Amino acid sequence: MGIQERKERERERRRQQIMVAAKRVFSAKGFTKSTMEDIAQEAELSPGTLYLYFKNKDELYASLSLRILRYLHIRVEHVKKENMLTSWQRLDALKKALYDVYEFDPLILINMFHLQSSETLKNLSEDLLREIQELSRSSLGSMAEIFEEGIAKGDFIDRHPMALSDIIWSLFSGVVLWEESKRIINKDKNYLKQTLEVAFELFTSGLRA
Amino acid sequence: MGIQERKERERERRRQQIMVAAKRVFSAKGFTKSTMEDIAQEAELSPGTLYLYFKNKDELYASLSLRILRYLHIRVEHVKKENMLTSWQRLDALKKALYDVYEFDPLILINMFHLQSSETLKNLSEDLLREIQELSRSSLGSMAEIFEEGIAKGDFIDRHPMALSDIIWSLFSGVVLWEESKRIINKDKNYLKQTLEVAFELFTSGLRA
Amino acid sequence: MGIQERKERERERRRQQIMVAAKRVFSAKGFTKSTMEDIAQEAELSPGTLYLYFKNKDELYASLSLRILRYLHIRVEHVKKENMLTSWQRLDALKKALYDVYEFDPLILINMFHLQSSETLKNLSEDLLREIQELSRSSLGSMAEIFEEGIAKGDFIDRHPMALSDIIWSLFSGVVLWEESKRIINKDKNYLKQTLEVAFELFTSGLRA
Amino acid sequence: MGIQERKERERERRRQQIMVAAKRVFSAKGFTKSTMEDIAQEAELSPGTLYLYFKNKDELYASLSLRILRYLHIRVEHVKKENMLTSWQRLDALKKALYDVYEFDPLILINMFHLQSSETLKNLSEDLLREIQELSRSSLGSMAEIFEEGIAKGDFIDRHPMALSDIIWSLFSGVVLWEESKRIINKDKNYLKQTLEVAFELFTSGLRA
DNA sequence: GATGAATGAGTATTCATTCAT
DNA sequence: TATGAATGAATACTCATTCAT
Numbered sequence: 001m002g003i004q005e006r007k008e009r010e011r012e013r014r015r016q017q018i019m020v021a022a023k024r025v026f027s028a029k030g031f032t033k034s035t036m037e038d039i040a041q042e043a044e045l046s047p048g049t050l051y052l053y054f055k056n057k058d059e060l061y062a063s064l065s066l067r068i069l070r071y072l073h074i075r076v077e078h079v080k081k082e083n084m085l086t087s088w089q090r091l092d093a094l095k096k097a098l099y100d101v102y103e104f105d106p107l108i109l110i111n112m113f114h115l116q117s118s119e120t121l122k123n124l125s126e127d128l129l130r131e132i133q134e135l136s137r138s139s140l141g142s143m144a145e146i147f148e149e150g151i152a153k154g155d156f157i158d159r160h161p162m163a164l165s166d167i168i169w170s171l172f173s174g175v176v177l178w179e180e181s182k183r184i185i186n187k188d189k190n191y192l193k194q195t196l197e198v199a200f201e202l203f204t205s206g207l208r209a
Numbered sequence: 210m211g212i213q214e215r216k217e218r219e220r221e222r223r224r225q226q227i228m229v230a231a232k233r234v235f236s237a238k239g240f241t242k243s244t245m246e247d248i249a250q251e252a253e254l255s256p257g258t259l260y261l262y263f264k265n266k267d268e269l270y271a272s273l274s275l276r277i278l279r280y281l282h283i284r285v286e287h288v289k290k291e292n293m294l295t296s297w298q299r300l301d302a303l304k305k306a307l308y309d310v311y312e313f314d315p316l317i318l319i320n321m322f323h324l325q326s327s328e329t330l331k332n333l334s335e336d337l338l339r340e341i342q343e344l345s346r347s348s349l350g351s352m353a354e355i356f357e358e359g360i361a362k363g364d365f366i367d368r369h370p371m372a373l374s375d376i377i378w379s380l381f382s383g384v385v386l387w388e389e390s391k392r393i394i395n396k397d398k399n400y401l402k403q404t405l406e407v408a409f410e411l412f413t414s415g416l417r418a
Numbered sequence: 419m420g421i422q423e424r425k426e427r428e429r430e431r432r433r434q435q436i437m438v439a440a441k442r443v444f445s446a447k448g449f450t451k452s453t454m455e456d457i458a459q460e461a462e463l464s465p466g467t468l469y470l471y472f473k474n475k476d477e478l479y480a481s482l483s484l485r486i487l488r489y490l491h492i493r494v495e496h497v498k499k500e501n502m503l504t505s506w507q508r509l510d511a512l513k514k515a516l517y518d519v520y521e522f523d524p525l526i527l528i529n530m531f532h533l534q535s536s537e538t539l540k541n542l543s544e545d546l547l548r549e550i551q552e553l554s555r556s557s558l559g560s561m562a563e564i565f566e567e568g569i570a571k572g573d574f575i576d577r578h579p580m581a582l583s584d585i586i587w588s589l590f591s592g593v594v595l596w597e598e599s600k601r602i603i604n605k606d607k608n609y610l611k612q613t614l615e616v617a618f619e620l621f622t623s624g625l626r627a
Numbered sequence: 628m629g630i631q632e633r634k635e636r637e638r639e640r641r642r643q644q645i646m647v648a649a650k651r652v653f654s655a656k657g658f659t660k661s662t663m664e665d666i667a668q669e670a671e672l673s674p675g676t677l678y679l680y681f682k683n684k685d686e687l688y689a690s691l692s693l694r695i696l697r698y699l700h701i702r703v704e705h706v707k708k709e710n711m712l713t714s715w716q717r718l719d720a721l722k723k724a725l726y727d728v729y730e731f732d733p734l735i736l737i738n739m740f741h742l743q744s745s746e747t748l749k750n751l752s753e754d755l756l757r758e759i760q761e762l763s764r765s766s767l768g769s770m771a772e773i774f775e776e777g778i779a780k781g782d783f784i785d786r787h788p789m790a791l792s793d794i795i796w797s798l799f800s801g802v803v804l805w806e807e808s809k810r811i812i813n814k815d816k817n818y819l820k821q822t823l824e825v826a827f828e829l830f831t832s833g834l835r836a
Numbered sequence: 837g838a839t840g841a842a843t844g845a846g847t848a849t850t851c852a853t854t855c856a857t
Numbered sequence: 858t859a860t861g862a863a864t865g866a867a868t869a870c871t872c873a874t875t876c877a878t
Contacts, residue, residue: 014841029328030328033328035867035869036868036869036870037868045842045843046842046844047843047870048842048843048844048845048870048871049842049844051871052841052842056870110322113322113386113390115394119238119241121393121394132394133394133395159407160407163400163403163407163408164407166384166387166391166404167384167404167407167408167411169383169387170380170383170384170388170404170408171376171379171380171383171408173383173386173387174379174380174382174383174384174386174387175375177322177382177386178382178383179375179379181324184330185324185330185341185345186342191372191375194369194372195372195376198368198369198372198373198376199372199380201368201415202368202376202411202412203411203412203415205414205415206410206411206415207411244850244851245851245852245853249861254859254860255859255860256851256853256860257855257859257860257861258858258859258861260852260853261858261859265852265853266851266853447746448746450659453846453848454847454848455848463863464863465864465865466849466851467862467863467865469848469850470863474849475847475849528740531804531808533808533812537656537657537660539811539812550812551812554812555813577825577828577829578821578825581818581821581822581825581826584802584806584818585798585825585829588798588801588805588806588826589797589798589826591801591804591805592796592798592800592802592804592805593793593794593801595740595797595800595801595804596796596797596800596801597793599740599742603760603763609790609793612790613790613793613794613797616787616790616791616794617790619786620794620829620830620833620834621833622833623832624829624830624832624833662871662872662873663872663873664872664873667840672839673838673840674839674840674874675838675874675876676837676840678873678874678875679837679838683873683874684872684873684874
């Protein structure tokens with residue numbers, strides 16, 4: 001391992017250290033109430049150091065979303081490549097993948113919608129923004145392909161495949177957001193798993209040819 | 210009409226005037242970027258006056274969510290009371306109601322998820338918080354009843370009726386959020402109506418007994 | 419006096435109050451070392467209030483230069499209009515005017531050269547910048563006219579009149595800057611008056627036709 | 628050459644390398660906007676290294692002024708020693724020397740007035756401050772001697788020789804500062820050379836016995 | 837000597853909220 | 858009631874300087 005590479009690795013470790021702290025703080029307080037000072041303290045670093053690794057608060061925040069998008073991408077790609085499975089098995093695998101994405105980082109998924117604010121987007125670097133767009137585009141695309149192939153094989157009803165991938169993603173996001181929201185506002189128990197189960201069941205039964 | 214009542218009416222008119230202005234400003238800039246000064250200007254009032262009608266910024270914001278929740282409540286109650294319709298016709302009416310809620314205030318629906326932040330909730334008065342909780346609980350309850358009756362009549366498959374109302378609401382919210390998000394991030398066209406159509410179709414076909 | 423006018427007057431009084439404090443602080447510590455907090459304290463106001471009257475630190479600073487430029491302008495215009503005087507008497511009056519400008523605000527003259535920084539200029543509002551440019555252009559122009567008339571009457575040697583006004587101004591500024599600088603660095607006594615006297619004498623004797 | 632001396636030489640080379648970089652950066656951005664990081668990058672060194680050669684930013688900055696003061700000193704001393712020249716020829720030589728000083732480092736001359744700030748002076752080491760004071764005192768002294776000898780020979784009118792050297796230096800500085808300032812604020816062309824010419828002509832003609 | 841990662845004190849600016857009129 | 862001037866706490870970000878390697 002060259003000295004260059006060792007340094008790069010060290011740098012990446014620091015980035016992770018900061019992101020882990022940021023995730024904790026953002027999850028606990030939300031974006032606005034979290035200060036860079038808070039995050040620095042959680043990471044046991046000084047505020048200035050954060051800026052050696054992230055351009056600004058928005059970019060640090062967005063990097064967290066990037067993480068989960070990367071995970072989503074990997075999982076979805078993997079499902080897409082499983083040629084040996086039947087269409088229904090793949091749909092099942094997709095469902096499982098989405099659930100794992102949620103478990104990977106339950107709160108960040110909620111926060112990802114912050115990213116929408118055009119004010120926030122302005123503060124992101126070209127590269128970061130492009131990667132975010134690319135990953136979400138690509139993941140959705142792969143989901144769409146899973147449906148397309150199912151339709152081509154005559155396993156699924158054709159209901160405009162592009163929309164199907166959007167719907168499964170929004171169904172998933174919507175249920176997660178809604179259950180979290182109930183949990184916070186009403187202090188209800190969290191029925192997420194159960195609700196997701198029914199939701200997916202409904203969704204898939206509607207596809208049956 | 211007594212003098213007391215006239216005053217009360219006048220007061221309510223002012224509240225509405227402020228809320229209309231607030232909605233415009235929040236919709237244009239989002240919660241954080243909107244200042245009380247902005248809203249006062251839009252309402253052609255002074256900043257101080259806003260505080261005669263709303264305890265603080267969070268409460269003014271939450272009042273807007275209350276407005277749409279009230280509208281949702283009225284519409285859903287109305288659907289519930291339509292005893293003459295078949296289960297499928299009522300489901301259709303519910304779908305239409307939800308779409309109207311979206312049109313009533315497209316952006317506020319998105320913003321309603323702000324309310325989740327426990328930091329925000331702390332700043333709300335008891336009464337306001339209770340009404341918000343009551344309205345959402347009640348609206349969901351009514352939706353659930355629609356499904357229950359459909360199941361009782363043997364028109365719908367039983368898939369745990371409480372979850373069904375949650376699912377239709379999260380499906381709806383999820384699609385709206387997701388389409389808005391695509392529109393902002395990727396500058397795509399807005400396929401909301403089309404996607405919603407397919408989503409509801411999938412959802413309902415999964416219910417067919 | 420209308421209510422509008424009274425308010426305007428009150429506002430102007432506040433601006434002056436802040437400028438007086440700012441002058442004291444900037445003079446004592448220089449631009450960079452002076453904080454808005456310092457100035458607010460000196461003015462017995464809160465930091466936020468400063469921003470109700472001045473867009474930012476640079477603009478507050480520049481406003482001080484504006485003050486002396488206005489005074490310079492008034493004095494020079496007055497000299498220009500004195501038709502009854504001989505060319506030499508007017509030159510004398512000009513010399514006295516410049517000295518009074520110095521006494522009006524000895525330290526700000528030094529600071530005025532800060533204004534040059536293009537970084538500073540970027541932060542100034544259009545109007546302020548224009549007025550500064552206009553006043554300095556106009557004052558120089560009037561000085562030039564004084565020389566032109568002296569040359570036309572055959573009282574002064576023609577040495578390119580535009581440059582003459584520049585020279586008298588730079589001679590004056592240079593002497594002031596240099597004497598202040600000696601005073602600070604060497605803790606010398608201040609020979610300003612004496613040096614200015616000889617400088618003007620040299621300058622004028624070189625003009626004798 | 629001993630090993631000690633070689634090291635000393637090497638050390639001096641590094642100092643020069645840093646100063647050249649610093650001059651470039653300060654000239655382009657001004658003192659405040661220039662960062663030690665900028666200068667380090669320009670010098671192709673690390674920030675830490677700068678501190679091995681200069682106590683702090685202020686001292687690095689002051690060292691640049693020292694450089695031009697040394698050059699001024701050499702040039703003026705040389706003029707003083709030219710015994711073969713007439714008083715008027717020496718005055719001419721002095722004029723040329725000053726112009727060369729300007730060309731040696733046009734922008735630093737302007738910045739030299741930063742040095743006045745007593746806050747800056749506090750950060751300088753004893754030695755540096757003393758050398759700066761010594762050089763300026765001595766250069767001015769030599770200029771004064773040139774005038775004294777001219778007066779003694781009956782070539783110049785006696786107008787207090789100490790002040791004469793101050794005046795020629797402030798005339799020069801004032802013109803340079805003023806022309807630069809016009810150039811930046813009004814985006815005028817730069818008439819420096821022409822204005823300097825008239826200024827010196829006026830100055831010297833006032834000396835004619 | 838040289839490095840450059842880390843520091844953390846320092847500050848301009850914003851804006852929700854108050855309160856004297 | 859309504860006003861809007863004044864408040865002052867809060868915070869992202871910078872950068873001169875240090876020090877372990």
